[in-house]
Amino acid sequence: MTDFTGPEKEGLYKAIFSRRDVRSHFIQKDIPDDVLFRILNAAHHAPSVGFSQPWNFILIKDEGTRQQVKDSFARERDRSIKMLEGEKERQGQYAKLKLEGILESALNVCVTYDPTRFGPFVLGRTSIEDTGVYSVCCAIQNLWLAARAEGVGVGWVSILSNEDLEKALDIPAHVKPVAYLCLGYVEEFAPRPDLERVGWLPRMDLAKAVCYEKWGTHQPKEWKGLQDAVR
Known part of the structure; x- marks a missing residue:
């Protein structure tokens, strides 16, 4: 395979830096089958430990099923708000946040993990079991990146009960829900993530996240060139 051209690299980085966790701005427009196929096929070509491909994608349009999931979100959201009772300002800020688009989006997708796929022995998973997840x-x-390239927004709803998902979607006991995603076309992709924009948390400097050779080492002389670039 040939190297990426300049425009191809730019497209990749554009998708990475403009990807957003979409909770609002969904519009009433279906995702064409060919677009959805390309998005799912990109997901299916992800790397996996031992080439185990342990994922499944449950596609959900049914309003009744989505309402069950929305009800689970509402219960879990209320529980989360109560956890902030000692921080009134932050609790109020949390309560105002739009955190899902379960009913507004064109499609919901539950992505699951099947640890039994291709048998009990998975090459590369014997020491670190979580590599499957x-x-x-x-x-x-x-x-997510393929969807962004296609102009489709994606929102990951993590304020949910996995037990509720398993019941609503008839997921077998040995299969684990990993992500519940809302997909759909949107009015816009915001220039900054919602939680950064409203001041929930700031964007952390890359320099604070990069260590050299050992944990906590941030200023080694032999890495000065990269260190200057990261700064």
């Missing part, structure tokens, strides 16, 4: 997360990121 990490593989599913790689598929989710592929899906």
